[in-house]
Ligand code: SF4
């Protein structure tokens with residue numbers, strides 16, 4: 006972003022990478038896949054790079070408003086300095102907080118999750134999903150992220166993207182607005198579970214495996230980690246893969 | 261005449277006691293803090309109509325929804341009949357409206373009868389569901405004792421009420437066919453016109469009058485019992501669902517409430533031009549978040565009193581499903597029980613509940629000087645609030661727009677901000693965000709992936 010600003014250019018959209026997308030090895034792959042799509046679709050985008058900081062979602066959900074406000078206000082200062090209008094995020098937590106909670110702090114932007122953004126690119130014909138791609142006829146199930154689904158009511162966009170891949174989309178018994186959480190939200194990712202019968206991701210993995218799908222599609226770095234852990238624990242990592250929507254598109258089209 | 265006097269006295273007593281109870285509940289709800297009711301009034305009215313009146317969210321599960329609808333609509337329409345019962349009771353007349361309304365009267369009573377029959381079937385089905393089917397959501401830990409009895413009691417009440425209605429109407433029908441003096445012709449009631457003769461046909465006139473009076477009194481007494489039982493029951497939702505859906509937040513469920521005090525403090529910290537004396541240092545440290553009912557919004561307390569204890573929230577809570585202690589229903593019930601406890605202590609007026617440092621001068625006990633040494637944390641454990649994933653499943657599931665997630669987050673805020681406590685596992689995350697701007701403390705640059713990507717291509 007800094008480079009673009011220096012050249013006096015304003016990008017079409019700012020890609021908010023998020024902590025997971027920047028640092029987590031698995032999520033970095035999603036970040037890269039999404040960039041490949043943006044490039045293929047000739048979207049003029051920028052990232053904040055080192056000027057991006059955590060949005061503060063886990064701190065706020067844990068109850069630490071001070072830390073949240075500090076990092077959020079800093080981010081808003083940067084975003085407003087670059088006069089950012091439109092943001093796309095690959096992390097539902099970043100997306101939700103940027104969209105719903107930054108405005109009250111003075112950060113008002115048009116914010117989309119990459120799920121909707123991808124649907125938009127497909128609908129506008131900026132990317133064409135190859136027919137008979139790698140996933141033709143394969144059984145795929147979609148895991149709703151809480152912050153995309155219930156928190157923001159987006160259920161249709163991810164399913165429409167998946168259907169474009171010519172596959173056999175099967176729903177889990179708890180899907181859509183009744184989808185079960187993967188167990189990571191609300192800062193659970195950063196602490197041990199409370200005592201109970203099983204881990205939440207185990208329960209959710211069971212839902213996914215029950216469908217017999219060979220691919221679990223998700224669109225949240227934390228869901229992906231949780232589902233992957235669950236599948237590995239169930240010793241199914243040979244036969245069942247967890248992918249982000251962006252990765253599926255990249256594999257399908259061979260970008 | 262005697263009947264009229266008894267009726268008037270019983271009515272006045274029952275209504276006065278009910279008013280007293282309802283005003284206590286109102287007071288308890290108002291223990292919460294002021295809440296700014298933001299957003300479109302039209303949308304709020306629409307919510308009330310669709311969700312409270314139209315029971316839209318109940319229809320996610322069709323069979324319970326239809327059964328519940330019968331009980332509810334029967335309840336609503338029986339209230340019309342009550343108007344007549346009052347007129348008859350006070351003036352010592354019988355079926356006052358019948359001659360004026362003619363066939364419309366027959367229609368209304370028939371309609372109520374059909375609904376009541378539906379309600380009867382529904383009630384039996386609900387009783388069976390609660391006690392024979394063993395649905396897990398009706399048998400969680402928080403559903404023992406009063407809540408369990410409460411769930412069944414209403415169903416017994418409903419049955420007694422229906423016995424009242426049908427013995428009243430049934431005997432009436434037979435009396436009419438005998439041409440009894442005080443029982444004018446009302447046309448054929450949908451159910452009683454066959455049920456009456458089947459049950460009471462061939463009885464003596466005086467016996468029939470006895471049955472009719474018995475049914476009439478049973479009906480109205482049950483209504484009074486119900487009115488006074490309502491305030492201590494989950495069935496308060498019959499009334500409170502309306503204000504609760506009206507006042508329910510309109511913001512997206514993913515949006516967490518902002519804390520302007522902290523925001524402004526952080527803003528002034530970041531602003532190099534802000535004068536230091538903006539932040540008075542000698543003031544008592546403010547408390548953040550909620551540790552008791554007083555710190556919640558009044559709408560949170562209203563929600564707690566509105567909760568139907570149906571457990572739809574707990575049924576979908578990922579923490580609860582996997583055996584953690586957290587149950588969103590219990591959170592709402594705890595808030596209500598704590599508010600009721602405070603209310604009872606306030607009613608006692610006993611100065612021993614005044615804050616210790618103010619006790620010497622205090623002359624009255626008020627919510628401002630109240631301190632019983634307890635808080636919501638005596639009801640809700642830390643373990644429960646820590647287990648929440650903020651997944652909003654409870655919010656989505658609640659048929660009357662309660663958001664159990666809200667108070668959970670307010671309790672977390674108290675723990676972290678005011679007590680500086682909370683799960684130790686979170687500290688590295690907080691520190692890392694504060695110091696490095698990322699949730700993990702990592703040596704890599706934030707855009708290292710980009711350099712890698714440029715290399716790869
Ligand atoms: S938001 Fe929290 S309390 Fe509500 S269902 Fe999810 S985990 Fe349970």
Ligand code: SF4
Nearest residue numbers: 567568570571573658
């Ligand atoms: S909060 Fe709502 S869903 Fe949960 S028990 Fe109460 S009424 Fe039912």
